[in-house]
Amino acid sequence: MSSSVKLKLKPMKFFQVREFSPSYRWEELIKVYGTLDGNPAYLLEFNGDLTFEENLARYLRIDSILYQDALFVLREEFDDPRNYFAIIEAIARGKTTLGEIVNETDLDRGLVGKYIPVLRGGRTRQERGASKRELQEPEGQVLHQRLLLQLLV
Numbered sequence: 001m002s003s004s005v006k007l008k009l010k011p012m013k014f015f016q017v018r019e020f021s022p023s024y025r026w027e028e029l030i031k032v033y034g035t036l037d038g039n040p041a042y043l044l045e046f047n048g049d050l051t052f053e054e055n056l057a058r059y060l061r062i063d064s065i066l067y068q069d070a071l072f073v074l075r076e077e078f079d080d081p082r083n084y085f086a087i088i089e090a091i092a093r094g095k096t097t098l099g100e101i102v103n104e105t106d107l108d109r110g111l112v113g114k115y116i117p118v119l120r121g122g123r124t125r126q127e128r129g130a131s132k133r134e135l136q137e138p139e140g141q142v143l144h145q146r147l148l149l150q151l152l153v
Helices: 014-020 026-036 040-045 052-059 065-077 081-092 098-105 109-121 141-152
Strands: none
Touching: 014 026, 026 040, 026 052, 040 052, 040 065, 052 065, 065 081, 081 098, 081 109, 098 109
16 A cells, blocks of 8 residues: 655755755856745756756746646636636747737637736735635745746736
8 A cells, every 4th residue: 555745845945055056156046046936846856057047948848847836826826727828828929918919819808908917916816815725725836836927927
């Protein structure tokens, strides 16, 4: 019989991140910490032999843990994630104006206009009055995903 154990690890401190990439300059370490929020699972995927930009490109692949976590959080945090996914994908394809995003997604202009500020601000279910069960998500996870969304937006 097999069993699994879940551990809730706290984010690593800034100076601990240096152990994952000792050759990085302080400026690069700040980028790493700011992007990964000291998340141990994300840092384990980090390759200190690659540049920050190369690692970021790896994290944004569809099969990466960071990409999958972002999708998971979007599903958990937003009432209708399909529309948010469509908007984020349009922005990732270079559509940056409201008109371009509307044309790319075929969503109503008013709906897109309502969703974009939510993506920028990352209003969570907690901020919208979520149930107790929904509020038991690990702290920091939503903040980390907000940073990823800001990179996309």
